[in-house]
Amino acid sequence: MVSKGPSLLRLTNKKRILRFLREHSVSSRQDIAKALKLSKNTVSLIVEQLIREGKVREMGLDETSHVGRPRIKLSIVSESMTAVGIWVKKREAQYQVIDYSSRAMEKGCVEIDGEDPEKCLEQLQQLSLHLQSKYETLLGIGIGIPGLVDPYQGIVHYSSHLGWEQVPVKARLQGALRVPVRVLNNVKAASLFHFHLGKKRNSSLFYLRMDEGVGGSFIDQNGIFFGSSWTAGEIGHLSVEDHGPLCRCGKKGCLETLVSVPAIVRKLEEDLRQPLNIRRADELRTFVAETADASMAKVLRETGHYLGQIIPSIIHFFDPERIIIDTPLDQVQEFRQAVLESASRRTLKHSFDQVEIRFLFDPQSAVAGAAQAIIFQHESYPGEDETQVKNQGSSDR
Ligand SMILES: [Zn+2]
Incomplete structure (x- = not known):
């Protein structure tokens, strides 16, 4: 076994102390030493260094x-x-600057050509x-980018949503920047945010997002589960209707073709027989809140029924x-009921009774998570897996 040198050990302890202080807001040298099983002398030396660097204050x-x-x-x-977190969408990139306590310092949005990787990378740069x-x-x-993203190499292998294949995002951007760049799937980034927000230690979360596309992410105390080809959680391309609409991925009846925001808008336009000019999730949310219509309720019930099919x-x-369903239909009773009914019919009763299913709408979570x-x-720190981001402070490995 290779022994850790004193400077490496010190760096590891410094990062552990930083993490402990972030998670506990206010602490003391004595409490840190006790919680992290470090000597008071070690903690004092590192805390003095952090104070000198302006990162910690008494x-x-x-x-x-x-x-x-x-x-x-x-x-x-x-x-x-x-x-900084950036969320790449088809026509815009949302960004957010946060401080070390995750408070937003600046939020914004710029227009981009999301479907043209060359132009888009230039704009992101x-x-x-x-x-x-x-x-x-x-x-x-x-x-955060929709699609199958290798977070180690920062490569987007495939994004049906943006029409990208094998785009080396990190390699392209890192060369021009002095700070590290990290690339991950946007829904996985959002799951990181909600897992962390919950502060429920040892809990596990499946986060499901209905937006321009549909995706999911499983996360627990071991971090985000990516799978072997970065496909884990990609529920948007599960087929739920054999003869359903053709998906951009080439298959028929993918969940995304039935419950994404563009799919819901298309269905509403057909049934209400009028163009709605709705592009964004928040616009759809406002529209359904302000409209009372029987055929609209039917469309939203159907949407819930389709989504409920993959919950089992x-x-x-x-x-x-816990399962979080992040959707612009979070306030629609017909939709929520249909999801739960459709899911409970197909799931073992014991299992369904145990899981907590929450509906919410949080358009900022992907950018905050990134x-x-x-x-x-x-x-x-060295020895820890940087990509399977750990959210727990007590790593004594
Ligand atoms: Zn598909």
């Missing part, structure tokens, strides 16, 4: 502790480290260079503690 004495000597409260200087020069404290740039596979394959992936990567 917050005065902790008046609530009555045992032993008074403790000095410590906290992360959140704005001393920032991360411009955006990244702009944000890199604006934020000196930047730790890196996380990019998720439960039986992954057995997650930025958080940078923070988690910054805290990962």
Whole structure:
């Protein structure tokens, strides 16, 4: 076994302390030493270094502790480290800059040519260079892209949604930037955000997103499950209707052709016999909230029925503690009921009763998750798998 040198060990401990402080907001040298099983001397030396670097600050004495000597409260200087998340869509790229406590410092959106990889990479490079020069404290740039993405190499192997094949995104962007670039599937990035938000240790989550496309991601304390060809969770291309519409992937009746935002809008336009001019998920959400129509309710029930058909596979394959369905139809009673009825009919009763299914609409989660992936990567240390991002602080391996 190769022994870790003192500097490597020190770097590892520094990252563990940084992670502990991020997760606990306020702590003390004594509490850190106890929680991470480190000597007080080791913790003191590293904390002094972090204070000198401007990443940690002292917050005065902790008046609530009555045992032993008074403790000095410590906290992360959140704005001393920032991360950028970018979410690539067909016509636009949303971006967000977050501080080390995941608070948004800046949000924005730029027009891009998502279906032209060459142009799109050029536009992403411009955006990244702009944000890199604006934020000196930047730790890196996380990019969420729909499709089969190898997060190690940063290659998009296939994106039916954007029409990309074998696009080496990371290699193209990294050369022009001084900060690290990380590329991952946008739905997997969003799952990272929601898993972390839940703060439920040892829980497992299947996150499902209905947007321009449809995708899913399984995540637990071991990190995101990518599978062997980056396909794990790609439920959008499960066929649920043998004679259904032709999908961009070449197959028929994929879930994406029935429950994605463009699919729902197309169906509503047919049934309501009028053009709706709806492109985005939030526009669809507003439209269904403001419209009362019997044939619309029927379309939304059907949509729920189709989605409900794949929930049993998720439960039986992954057995997650929670399923989050991120959808612009989160407030539509007919849709929610249809999903749950369709799912419960096909799932073992015990299993269905155990899983918590939540509907919500969170258009920012993919971009926030892509930025958080940078923070988690910054805290990962040699020997840890950087890509299967760990969310737990107690890694004593
Ligand atoms: Zn398909």
